[in-house]
Structure formats: structure tokens, C-alpha cells
Amino acid sequence: LDSKLPQVGTTIFTVMSQLAAEHGAVNLGQGFPDFPVPSRLVDALSHAMQAGHNQYAPMTGIPALRQAIAAKTERCYGWRPDADAEITVTSGATEAIFNAIHAVVRAGEEVIVLDPCYDCYEPAIDLAGARAVHVPLDPASFAPDWDAVRAAITPRTRLLIINSPHNPSGAMFTAADMQALQDLLHGTDILLLSDEVYEHIVFDGARHESVLRYPQLRARAFVISSFGKTYHCTGWKLGYCIAPPALSAEFRKVHQYNVFCSFNPAQHAFAEMIAAEPEHYETLGAFYQAKRDRFRAQLASTRLKPLPVPGGYFQLVDYSAVSDLPDVEFARWLTLEHGVTGIPLSPFYAAPPAGQRLLRLCFAKNDDTMNLAMQRLSKL
């Protein structure tokens, strides 16, 4: 078959999770928590099913959930989106990203992505018949180089995709970055897709620089988040997109014929949970910061060198003191020989930096899981 996506294989997350399972390795690869979903949420989901919310939800999401998202957005970022016209509930952030790209990007246009970047952006761009233009982040700090982004803009540039806190590095945009971004886009008709799925997982008192805080930016943006990250339920696949009415209208045209609507019982559960326990998302940063700090303290006794982690739930480690293998081979070797699985970084790049020796380890895990991983890593 003449494939539409000849360069796409099985994702590195699936490959590494399968390898971990086959070899009984501790899986710090694919990003998912191994601890329970808040009990209130599980109870609310069960009640929603028992109460009969088992048929199609409204196409844009149930009103109670859109209202809860609007109120939460105001509480977090000081601006309340219109729940009817600007919020759409989706089947995870992945669906929202796909919809946003397909809603606005035409064949022959260009979409700027900052490498390393999450793996679902480029295939969606390719399927739209457009081209991903890869601009590298700084290889040491993973900070954006706005001059390089400016240099990548052409008359065909339709969309810029950003992601803070960043997967895989955990780097976060600063207020200065947001100003630079605003200056860069001013006077252009380039749209913005802001992937903010780790919005509540930020550390050391830092502030998440949501695009929603910036009126000039949010006027041209799809801002996308995921309940999977915030509520420890990546398997429920529920997320949402906030965008101005005209962009939301186009977004919904794709959503309507992609999935039509998203899992109804969970929408009821999140509507209750978000309103009833704001402290869950407000303390999520502290919850993960304790895990990060514990993990980093343990790593100090290994030959893996941890890089800074401002946000998200991934720790990058430099393994060059342990091995000179390229990262994909190293990740495989570590799984087979030492029983710990991480994610190599090169699949996140169009052109990985030569000689980079980094592995991504997920610390959204119980202490027991981390202790077992550390026992093994300390033997490296």
C-alpha cells in the first residue's frame, strides 16, 4: 500500500512499554501514574453510570463540565472563557491537537514545531497535507530561541505549536518568553496551538505561563489540556480545548465528525470533582515536587546525571558516564540488562543533536516502584 504516513511506525512509548513488560523491567518509560485515581472521582464516575449517563453526551461536552472548566480557568489564570462558545470537551489532548491542526491547516501550509516535541504533532500535520518546520530548542536548557522561530516563518506559516511545561524536558516558558512570543506573532495571522497538559505540575513556586493569561495570545490560540495528567487517569482519555468562538466553531466541525462526543460518564465525574476539590489541582505541583526531589536525591548516588526539572513528571538523565551507546540502543540495553525502562530522546526530534546521551524517566510512580528502579540503577 502507498502509505500516507510512510515515516510513522509504532510509537516509542508503546515499543518501550512492550519491551518492559516482556523483560519484567520497572517501567519508567511511557508517562502514566501507577497510583490510584482520587476516590471521589471513581465514586463520581460510578454514580454517573448508575444514574444513567451512558448515552451520547452533547457534542461540545456537558454544560456542567464546561462551566466547571470555565470557573477553574478563571481561578487559575484570571480570565473566564465562555463555556458555550469557547470550550470543547475532547477525547484526550491527542484528539484536541488533531482537531485543532485539521481545523485550520491547509495542504501546502507550514506548521512550526519546537524540537524535541511530542510525537502526535507531526503525523497530524502530515495528514493535513502540510509540512512541519522543526526549530530546535536550546540543547542544554530546552529554552526557545525566538530569533530562530522568527527566521523559520514564511508566508505559508499557518500555525505555531508550543508546549509548556515541556515533554520530554520539563522546561517551562518564562514571562519573557511569552512577551517574545507576543511580539513575534504581532501583526501576523499565524495561529497558536498551546499544549498545556502539564499545566498544574509546576515546581519551586514557579508560575505556569498559560497562553490564557495573555489576551493577545489567546485571541489566536487553541489551548489544550488533559484530565489524564491532572487526575492520574491517562486511560480515561478526556481533555479539552479553549479557543475563541470563531476558532472553536471550526474546531468543533472536526470534533463533530471525528468522535462526535466524548465519554459521557467521565464528564459528569470531572464536573463534580473540579468544582468540589480545587485543592486537588492546586496541590498537584507540591505532590509531584516531593516525588521529583526524592528521585533526584536517589539519583545522586548513581552515575546518571539528572538535568533540572522545572515542571511535568519526567526526569531527564545524562547517561554519558555509564555508556556511549546511542539513546535508543541504551534504552534497550538498560531494559534487558538492568531491568529499568526509560524513553530515549531522539524520537522526539527531526534531527537529534549529535552525541546527545539523554534518557527520560517518569517519576509519576509509587515510592516502591521508584525504590526498585533505584536499586537497579545504583548498580550501573
Ligand code: PMP
Ligand atoms: N501532549 C503532551 C505533551 C503529552 O505528554 C501528552 C500525553 N502523554 C499528550 C499531549 C496527550 O494527552 P492525552 O493522553 O490526554 O491524549
Ligand code: GLN
Ligand atoms: N504522553 C505519554 C508520554 O509522553 C505517552 C502517551 C502515549 O503513549 N501515547 O509518555
